């Protein structure tokens with residue numbers, strides 16, 4: 417075997433081991449790449465990678481997805497787009513915006529770009545009003561609707577690929593049904609359990625579980641408005657924890673400060689399970705269903 421062949425063989429070995437990890441996507445992608453996808457993939461732009469990776473799951477090999485915010489080191493609430501981000505709006509065929517006031521900058525950029533891309537505003541399609549909890553990517557229900565819209569929009573952009581997108585969409589939706597099932601099997605337990613949260617990021621998921629959220633309203637409001645938490649509200653929350661009135665404490669590790677540290681320490685002292693969550697998805701998770709699955713596993717084992 418010559419050197420060149422050896423190298424090719426080694427590369428093949430790598431490819432095989434990679435494919436055995438992600439077997440389905442590998443076979444799908446290669447099948448389509450050779451037979452169906454156009455030379456230029458459909459360009460998709462998402463404001464955050466939760467929606468971007470959902471689009472990648474459905475668009476597969478036939479889309480090129482770009483997510484503006486794709487790391488937990490960026491705060492989506494404070495995000496200011498740069499010129500490169502804005503230019504991407506004119507070059508995309510499908511744009512996915514979270515909506516509900518989360519990424520207003522994207523709506524402006526889209527309007528300025530004058531592009532005629534298809535737009536999916538996840539808040540709008542789910543009738544979530546401006547000012548409501550914007551963390552829609554923590555709701556299986558809202559994700560389902562987003563997936564449905566992505567499938568339809570991609571098929572409208574290229575009707576020749578309709579069957580391919582439909583197949584990917586069905587596989588994607590199955591994964592969310594499986595997650596939903598993991599929640600429903602614990603319903604009997606979760607319906608009688610109470611939670612406290614350092615920040616609202618995972619609240620939709622907690623609602624889908626049926627947990628009762630006892631976070632003092634004043635506390636939640638101050639955090640949402642990025643204001644100072646009053647001594648009174650902090651005291652009420654501390655009492656809930658010290659009195660073991662909550663069964664779970666949800667900590668958004670992307671929004672930590674002295675107040676949350678204090679509450680986390682109290683929860684530890686009182687042996688209340690702490691579930692760590694983030695606002696943004698780490699790219700290592702690849703897809704939002706895997707990201708959410710890990711959080712759901714943690715919650716399920718904490719309430720066992």
Ligand SMILES: [Zn+2]
Nearest residue numbers: 493551617695
């Ligand atoms: Zn947030």
